[in-house]
Amino acid sequence: MKFSYSLLKKLVPGIPSKEKFADVINLKAFEVEEATGNSMEIKITPNRFADAASHWGMALEAAAIFNLKTKLDDKPLNIPKGKGKVRVVVENKHACPVYVAHYLEVVKIGETPAWIKSVLEDCGLRPINPVVDIMNYVMLETGQPLHAFDADKLDGSIVVRFAKQGEKIVSLDNHSYTLTKEDLVIADKSGALAIAGIKGGKRAEVDKNTKRIIVEAANFNQANIYKTMKRIALQTDASMRFSRGLSPYSASIGANRASGLLKEVIKAKVVDSLVVAGKLPGKEIIEFNTDKFNSLIGLSLGKKQAADYLKSLGFKIITKALKNKNSFLVEVPPLRQDVTIFEDLAEEVVRLYGVNDLKPTPPLVGLVPVESDDIVNLKKELRTILVGFGFSEVYNYSFVDKKEADSLELMNPIAEDKKYLRVSLSHGLKSNITLNAREFATLRIFEIGKVFSTKNEEARFALGVKEPEAMLHLKGIISQLLKRLGLTDILMKDESNNSLTIKSDGVVLGVAHSLNSNSAIAELNLDALLKIVIAENEYRPLSKYPSISRDISLVVPRDIKVGQVLEVIDDVNLNHIQNVDLIDYFDNFEDDKSRLSLTFRLVFRSEEKTLTDEEVDKEFKKVEAALVSKIRAVIR
Amino acid sequence: MLRGRELHPLPSAYEADEQLLLFPAIQAFISTRILVVQPIFVKEYFNSVLLLNMNLKELQRKAFEEAENIEKKEHLESFRIKYLGRKGELTNILRSLKDLPVDERKSVGVDANKLKIELEQIVAFKEKEIGSLGEESVIDITRPGKKVNLGHLHPLTKIEEEIRNIFTSLNFSVVEGPELETEYFNFDALNIPASHPARDMWDTFWLKEGGKAKERRLMRTHTSPVQIRFMETHKPPFQIIVPGRVFRYEATDASHEINFYQLEGLMVGQNISLANFKFIVETFFKKLFGKNIEFRFRPSYFPFTEPSVEVDIKFPTKGRGDWLEVLGAGMVHPRVFESAHLNPRDIQGFAFGVGIDRLAMIKYKIPDIRLFYSGDLRFINQF
Structure with a gap:
């Protein structure tokens, strides 16, 4: 929000130079984002609009921070009331807790004085005419948005009501808005005059011939204004303030100041006034316990010191003895709507003390063992292994353009190609492979991340490989990887010609796809893996007896798959078998493409004794017999 | 040579055995073959070794020590001939057994045969160890190192x-x-x-x-x-x-x-x-x-x-x-x-x-x- 440094200087004479002022405000109150010329951009946090989105509010802050006095024109005015010149009906007091109307008569509108114009310009507002300019100026001073109607253009009483569905209004700047039953309007018999708290309408606009003015200073329900502002996408100085919540007590303050200025600047005469109000909030009184404060902040302030900080900000200290000697009662100023509990007061005290000056103190707590989520450790281990295998890690977007059967869709996607939540990581890895293929002849990449479906959210990891015999490398990598993670029983079963399911202990962990002869992708479920990973390896005795290897070479028809051969060998239930490895694969046996030559190495070892050749031969013969009978292999 | 990784599982009790510590490679060899898996057997084994006559015991100590220092194929072969060859030192002892009375022949014979098996295993083990070292040759060590593909974390x-x-x-x-x-x-x-x-x-x-x-x-x-x-x-x-x-x-x-x-x-x-x-x-x-x-x-x-x-x-x-x-x-x-x-x-x-x-x-x-x-x-x- 823009502030005028010269107006602040006028309200709090004695504040330091703009730069110094900005530095200190930054450390004690609000972030000063930019300070060019006479104009300062100060970021008012959403909770402080009620009191600080105004020069008076900022002046009070500055006075407290720099220990100075303010000079505000906030003396109450003697204003006539109840003369019947203005009539207001508020249909919903929840939506509009306070409506203040002042009725003024003007002879000649004239010109806006330079001192008002310069403040408006510092704050980024364009001068229009003296009445409108004063409304804006008072908003900048007091934070209360105001509106002026030409009383002669009104048709009967002013009514604050919800719009009719489809009701239309043309704004001051000639935009037409169609309203709903949820939008609050200021209306008369002929229809809407203004979108309450957001924008004035064209019809009752004040112009240079205006002779009678009604100044409106109202308070509107924050949520109502917020919703309408969002729906019609119209952010104005007024809606910005109302949508964050203003104090109902601001309305009279604003109306008073406006009438005072109209009187002073354009010699207007205040003829009548009216206040329509529901029950306003009572005084907020909070107990401040100095011990509790010191414990929360890590300080040792005295009771008086804390009270002084609060007093400087306009809080009243109630002198009343409390049970707890280190406590006192604090009355919150009516505009400080953000202060409702002790912790809010604590913030006021500590920021004036200076968070920056607080001494960092190591916490005194009992040691507890660090217990991180298992998935955190698993991911770490996974990454270590994969990097060792030559995999580089990519991060892809969680949103994709591809819709699957169980995809979740965003209500408000940011782009057409980011409409759906990813159901798999593979999709992203495929694009990564394509993208990087231009630069890299071979690739190994992985991603760890969440995927989403109508069923659940799941942690996954995916591997992408681009290199000759990609699928076989990928299979080897997956086995080693899973073994490293502690799995012993790993099964990869072909589901189709180019995809395998990966299982362990009967749990499906994921799938591997061969995309083409030199690229393949696998995707595994981390949550499922986590459940079966054996956290700690157990030592198995090293065999003290030697192993004996036997190679078996066979020729089979081309359509027999290695998986089938391995299954046959597996089914034999060999004694003392330790390992079966395919050590040679030749798919063009004796220049015959219909035959496949395979060599397997069988390793035998006993845990109890040194095996004899006879024992091994006996087992080996069983394998030969099975291969011959079951898949009609020719043993070479 | 055994790597540190494989040495880890060894229980500390065996590391304290001074005699074994003298010969790390042999120790490791025996550990993997015998000691670790059957600790009770080991104790008995050494007790019986201690009961052997001085010749056999001394022979074992000497052979183990020599074996530890063998780094070349030729040395291994001479080691084999020295102890296990036709005129080898252990062969001689075994051959001399037939002159002993039945009782002693039995007790010494068992131990001598055990030592024979051990020495044979040591020879086999050393053969593998030396074989894995590769041939000695001269290469241009200023050539660039072979590329290793490591992955990168994000x-x-x-x-x-x-x-x-x-x-x-x-x-x-x-x-x-x-x-x-x-x-x-x-x-x-x-x-x-x-x-x-x-x-x-x-x-x-x-x-x-x-x-x-x-x-x-x-x-x-x-x-x-x-x-x-x-x-x-x-x-x-x-x-x-x-x-x-x-x-x-x-x-x-x-x-x-x-x-x-x-x-x-x-x-x-x-x-x-x-x-x-x-x-x-x-x-x-x-x-x-x-x-x-x-x-x-x-x-x-x-x-x-x-x-x-x-x-x-x-x-x-x-x-x-x-x-x-x-x-x-x-x-x-x-x-x-x-x-x-x-x-x-x-x-x-x-x-x-x-x-x-x-x-x-x-x-x-x-x-x-x-x-x-x-x-x-x-x-x-x-x-």
Whole structure:
């Protein structure tokens, strides 16, 4: 929000130079984002609009921070009331807790004085005419948005009501808005005059011939204004303030100041006034316990010191003895709507003390063992292994353009190609492979991340490989990887010609796809893996007896798959078998493409004794017999 | 030669055996073959060895010692001939057995045969060991080394790991939570009411829900919901960090992304103070960026902390002299404790949130946040 440094200087004479002022405000109150010329951009946090989105509010802050006095024109005015010149009906007091109307008569509108114009310009507002300019100026001073109607253009009483569905209004700047039953309007018999708290309408606009003015200073329900502002996408100085919540007590303050200025600047005469109000909030009184404060902040302030900080900000200290000697009662100023509990007061005290000056103190707590989520450790281990295998890690977007059967869709996607939540990581890895293929002849990449479906959210990891015999490398990598993670029983079963399911202990962990002869992708479920990973390896005795290897070479028809051969060998239930490895694969046996030559190495070892050749031969013969009978292999 | 890795499982009792320690390779050999698996057998074995006559014992000691020093094939062959050859020393003893009385022949014979088997195994073992060393040859050692393909961790992973290590060293546990959240955990429970502009601090991606949906879902806009999820199931005191992906509905540019990473911190106990927060956060940043960085703490506003602060850092070196906004924090708001069914009278603590991407950009001098999600290996392989 823009502030005028010269107006602040006028309200709090004695504040330091703009730069110094900005530095200190930054450390004690609000972030000063930019300070060019006479104009300062100060970021008012959403909770402080009620009191600080105004020069008076900022002046009070500055006075407290720099220990100075303010000079505000906030003396109450003697204003006539109840003369019947203005009539207001508020249909919903929840939506509009306070409506203040002042009725003024003007002879000649004239010109806006330079001192008002310069403040408006510092704050980024364009001068229009003296009445409108004063409304804006008072908003900048007091934070209360105001509106002026030409009383002669009104048709009967002013009514604050919800719009009719489809009701239309043309704004001051000639935009037409169609309203709903949820939008609050200021209306008369002929229809809407203004979108309450957001924008004035064209019809009752004040112009240079205006002779009678009604100044409106109202308070509107924050949520109502917020919703309408969002729906019609119209952010104005007024809606910005109302949508964050203003104090109902601001309305009279604003109306008073406006009438005072109209009187002073354009010699207007205040003829009548009216206040329509529901029950306003009572005084907020909070107990401040100095011990509790010191414990929360890590300080040792005295009771008086804390009270002084609060007093400087306009809080009243109630002198009343409390049970707890280190406590006192604090009355919150009516505009400080953000202060409702002790912790809010604590913030006021500590920021004036200076968070920056607080001494960092190591916490005194009992040691507890660090217990991180298992998935955190698993991911770490996974990454270590994969990097060792030559995999580089990519991060892809969680949103994709591809819709699957169980995809979740965003209500408000940011782009057409980011409409759906990813159901798999593979999709992203495929694009990564394509993208990087231009630069890299071979690739190994992985991603760890969440995927989403109508069923659940799941942690996954995916591997992408681009290199000759990609699928076989990928299979080897997956086995080693899973073994490293502690799995012993790993099964990869072909589901189709180019995809395998990966299982362990009967749990499906994921799938591997061969995309083409030199690229393949696998995707595994981390949550499922986590459940079966054996956290700690157990030592198995090293065999003290030697192993004996036997190679078996066979020729089979081309359509027999290695998986089938391995299954046959597996089914034999060999004694003392330790390992079966395919050590040679030749798919063009004796220049015959219909035959496949395979060599397997069988390793035998006993845990109890040194095996004899006879024992091994006996087992080996069983394998030969099975291969011959079951898949009609020719043993070479 | 045996590697350290395989030596680890050896129980320390055997390492203390002085005789064995003299010959590490033999020790290792025997250990793998006999000692480790059957410790009782080993004791008996050595007892009986001690009972052997001096010749046999001395022969064993000598042979073991020699075997240990064999490094070449020729030496191994002469070793074999010396002990096991037709006129070898052990062969001689075995041959002389026939002259002994039956009783002694039996007892010495058993031991001598055992030693024979052992020496044969040593020869076989040494053969493998020497064989694996490869042929001696002369190569041009100034040739470039062979390329080794190692993978690269994503820079966000690297920095997250560094951050995790710092915080675990400060006794913080690492916890994670869902990325697809409910409106309740992301907003309401954190004291961010509906229809309030405070929500505008987090531009949100909402899920398109079917008519039956009980609760609106969204892509979490911060890691703070995990505060509630964790506190609902854990009793203070605790200190945790929560790294994870978060989402914001905003136009992307060099410093804004629709998804990015955040780290949440939460420390709760009986008297955890704002001064404690300053200690933890300063320690963290000094460890991450070096101990000379400067800090600035400013008041701020977050609905779920009271008081709230923001932390800026500044590097001492020239050219990086600007204050960088890096972290938002504060004392956990009593209503947040209440949301998690904890009594704010009994406990207090701090929470903070920091953008991991931003820290990585500062640390590695990365100019554009979008590079992290580009999947471009030319970028990733730099880390």
